[in-house]
Amino acid sequence: MREQAISASKINISFDGVQILHDVDFHVQKGEVHALVGTNGAGKSTLMKIINGVYKKNSGRISVFDQPADYETPEGALHAGIAMVFQDLSLIPSLTVAENIFLQTNPYRKGPLIDDRQNRKKAEELLSLIGVDTEIHPYDIVENLSVGKQQIIEIAKALSHNPRVLILDEPTASLSSTEIDKLFDVIDTLKKKEISIIYITHYLQDIFKICDSLTLLRDGRTVFRKETDQIDLQFLVDSMAETVSKTFSWNRSSVDHDGCPLLEVKNISTSHISDISLKIYPGEVVGVAGLLGSGRSELLQALFGIDHIGKGEIFINGVAVRIDSSKKAIDQGITLVPENRREQGLLLDFTVSDNVVLSIVNRLKKFLVIDKYKSNKIVDHYIKSLNVKTTGPGQLVRYLSGGNQQKIVVAKCLASDSQILLLDDPTFGVDIHAKQEIMKIIHDYAAKGNGVLFVSSEFNEIANFCDSIYIMKRGSITEFLSQKVNEDDLLYKVQ
Numbered sequence: 001m002r003e004q005a006i007s008a009s010k011i012n013i014s015f016d017g018v019q020i021l022h023d024v025d026f027h028v029q030k031g032e033v034h035a036l037v038g039t040n041g042a043g044k045s046t047l048m049k050i051i052n053g054v055y056k057k058n059s060g061r062i063s064v065f066d067q068p069a070d071y072e073t074p075e076g077a078l079h080a081g082i083a084m085v086f087q088d089l090s091l092i093p094s095l096t097v098a099e100n101i102f103l104q105t106n107p108y109r110k111g112p113l114i115d116d117r118q119n120r121k122k123a124e125e126l127l128s129l130i131g132v133d134t135e136i137h138p139y140d141i142v143e144n145l146s147v148g149k150q151q152i153i154e155i156a157k158a159l160s161h162n163p164r165v166l167i168l169d170e171p172t173a174s175l176s177s178t179e180i181d182k183l184f185d186v187i188d189t190l191k192k193k194e195i196s197i198i199y200i201t202h203y204l205q206d207i208f209k210i211c212d213s214l215t216l217l218r219d220g221r222t223v224f225r226k227e228t229d230q231i232d233l234q235f236l237v238d239s240m241a242e243t244v245s246k247t248f249s250w251n252r253s254s255v256d257h258d259g260c261p262l263l264e265v266k267n268i269s270t271s272h273i274s275d276i277s278l279k280i281y282p283g284e285v286v287g288v289a290g291l292l293g294s295g296r297s298e299l300l301q302a303l304f305g306i307d308h309i310g311k312g313e314i315f316i317n318g319v320a321v322r323i324d325s326s327k328k329a330i331d332q333g334i335t336l337v338p339e340n341r342r343e344q345g346l347l348l349d350f351t352v353s354d355n356v357v358l359s360i361v362n363r364l365k366k367f368l369v370i371d372k373y374k375s376n377k378i379v380d381h382y383i384k385s386l387n388v389k390t391t392g393p394g395q396l397v398r399y400l401s402g403g404n405q406q407k408i409v410v411a412k413c414l415a416s417d418s419q420i421l422l423l424d425d426p427t428f429g430v431d432i433h434a435k436q437e438i439m440k441i442i443h444d445y446a447a448k449g450n451g452v453l454f455v456s457s458e459f460n461e462i463a464n465f466c467d468s469i470y471i472m473k474r475g476s477i478t479e480f481l482s483q484k485v486n487e488d489d490l491l492y493k494v495q
C-alpha cells in the first residue's frame with residue numbers, strides 16, 4: 001500500500017447549530033490525483049478548509065503523511081506541506097503578479113527589503129512551469145488581468161510554497177480549453193514529482209481525464225471512495241444526488257429574423273474590442289464563443305456601460321440608445337450576470353432575500369414600504385426553482401457554498417425586469433443537476449420574447465444551447481454561425 005498523504009476520519013463540523021459534515025472519511029495517497037465530487041453545498045470546500053486549517057473541526061482525526069495534523073491555521077497547514085487554491089480568488093488587485101505570488105512568504109529579502117529581482121525571477125520560473133510566461137508578466141498589475149489569468153496566478157502562488165499536497169477548488173472555472181490543457185500538463189508534472197493533488201470540479205469529464213481516484217460527498221457524508229477506472233460518468237452523475245433530476249431538452253424556439261431586432265449593435269469599439277456588430281432577436285439566445293482574452297467578457301462589459309464605447313451605435317427595438325453607464329444599461333432593460341460574482345454580483349453580507357430583490361425594490365414598494373409578501377414569494381420561487389441550498393431567505397450570502405452563491409447571482413438578474421440578459425459564464429461552479437435547471441429557466445426567459453447574449457467557457461453549453469453563435473478572436477468577431485454546430489467545431493474555430 002502506498003503512503004497516505006492525507007488521512008481524515010470521522011470528521012464532523014457544524015455552523016450555527018447546523019451540522020454540515022457527518023463522520024466524513026477522506027483519504028489521499030502520496031502522488032495521486034484525487035477528485036472530490038458532490039453537488040453544490042455537499043461540503044467539499046468545507047472539508048478542504050478543515051484540512052487546510054481555515055475551519056476547526058468539531059471532532060474527528062486528520063493525519064498528514066502519518067503525522068497527526070495539529071495545526072490550526074493555513075500557515076500551519078503550509079508548514080505541514082498543504083497548499084490550497086480557493087474557489088473564490090484572494091489576490092490583492094492593486095499589487096503586481098510577483099508581489100501577489102510571494103505575498104505570504106516573501107522569501108527573497110535583502111535585509112528588511114524584498115528582493116524585487118529575485119521575486120521576479122522566481123515568478124517567471126513558476127509562470128513558465130505553468131506555460132503562461134508569454135501571456136502573464138511578473139510586473140503586470142493583477143486588477144488589469146482577466147479572471148482566468150488571476151486564477152492561474154493563484155495556482156502559481158500555491159506552487160511557490162513547494163507543497164507536498166496541493167488542493168485545487170474549482171481551478172478551471174474561468175479557464176478556456178487551452179488554459180485547461182496547460183493546467184492538466186502542470187498536474188501531470190506535479191504528479192511525476194510525487195505531489196498529491198486534491199481536485200474539486202463540476203466538470204465531471206475532466207475527472208476521468210486526470211484523476212486516479214475520487215471521493216463522493218452527498219449532503220455532508222462520504223458516499224464512496226473509488227478508483228476512477230472502476231466507474232463511468234453516468235454512474236457518477238447518478239450517484240451525486242439521491243434523486244436524479246430529469247434531463248431537459250429544449251426545442252429551439254422559432255425566432256423571427258425578419259422583424260426588428262431587440263438589440264442591434266453596429267460597429268462598436270472600446271479599448272478592448274473593435275468594430276463589433278451583432279443582432280439579437282426577441283426570443284433568441286445568442287452565444288459568443290472565444291478563448292480567454294478574446295474580448296468576450298469585454299463585449300458584455302461594453303454593452304452594460306462599464307467600458308467606454310468610443311464609436312459605434314446601439315439600437316434597442318430599433319431606437320438608437322446611448323449606454324455610457326451601468327445605470328443607463330439597466331434603464332434600457334439590460335442586465336449583466338458578471339464573470340466575477342464576489343466582486344460584481346453579490347453583496348456578501350446581505351441576506352439571500354436582499355440580494356435577489358435588491359434590483360427590483362422599486363417595483364415592490366407599496367406606499368414607500370416594501371411589499372414583504374410579494375418579495376418573499378419571489379425569493380421563495382427562486383430558492384425552489386434553482387434548488388438553492390440555504391437555511392432560508394434570511395441567511396447571509398457569504399455563508400452559501402460557491403455554486404449556491406452563483407445561483408443567487410442568476411436569480412437576482414432573472415428577477416429584474418430586464419428584456420436583455422448578458423450572461424458571462426452563468427453556470428460557473430454550478431453542479432451538473434443545477435446547471436440543467438438554470439439553462440431551462442434562461443430558455444423560458446427567452447421564450448417570453450426577451451433576448452440573451454451568452455458567454456461560456458464551456459463550448460458544449462454554447463453549441464447545445466444557443467440559437468446562433470458569434471466567434472470572437474482578439475477583440476473582433478470573426479464569424480457568425482446560424483446553423484447548429486458541435487463543440488469540436490467551436491474549439492477549432494476559436495483558435
Ligand SMILES: Nc1ncnc2c1ncn2[C@@H]1O[C@H](COP(=O)(O)OP(=O)(O)OP(=O)(O)O)[C@@H](O)[C@H]1O
Nearest residue numbers: 015040041042043044045046399400401402403404
Ligand atoms: N462559514 C459558514 N457558515 C455557515 N454555513 C456554512 C459556512 N460554510 C459553509 N456553510 C454551509 O455548508 C454547506 C456546504 O458548503 P460547501 O461550501 O462546503 O459546499 P461545496 O460542496 O463546496 O459546494 P459548491 O460546489 O457549491 O462549492 C452549505 O450549505 C453552506 O451554506
Ligand SMILES: [Mg+2]
Nearest residue numbers: 045087401402
Ligand atoms: Mg465549494
